[in-house]
Amino acid sequence: MRKIEIDDEVFAYLQRHSEPLVDTPNDVLRRELLGEKSSQDAGAERGLGGLWFIIEAGLAAPGDQLRHHQPRLQRTHEAAITADGWVELPDGRSFAQPSPALKAQTGSDINGWGQYTHVPSGRKLQSLREEARSTKS
Structure with missing residues (x-):
């Protein structure tokens, strides 16, 4: 796994778009950038x-x-x-x-x-x- 640094403004964005105690920053980025569904949208696989x-x-x-x-x-x-x-x-x-x-x-x-x-x-x-x-x- 690679590591990246982000500024405070980007981190604040990630926090606003995450589900506390569920999402990691990587989960938010995958959802926002790649259009992947969140765990609560998993449907029958949940x-x-x-x-x-x-x-x-x-x-x-x-x-x-x-x-x-x-x-x-x-x-x-x-x-x-x-x-x-x-x-x-x-x-x-x-x-x-x-x-x-x-x-x-x-x-x-x-x-x-x-x-x-x-x-x-x-x-x-x-x-x-x-x-x-x-x-x-």
Whole structure:
């Protein structure tokens, strides 16, 4: 593998176009320069999403709605849990983890686990995750 140096402006561009904790700078460059699809666009080749273990624990079901409300901006963002544990936005984009999904909706790095509410239970995803982990032990 070769190494290159980039200036701060280019690095900032790479950060704006990356999915935190998912993309490397090389992933962004491949997508931007070569037109390759991102991992969330992989379609049928994708694996199980981050919410799968919550479904498996019986705490959520495919099709359940997720909601995040931004009171100061008076915006509400909704998404749905897919059968394979991904987060699907109303525009059809799917994300393996809640945080990149919520970033796509808000435009800011945000903790999707802590901010999305699982509508049927009224609980934050973080709470469901903790319960699923405790029942697994």
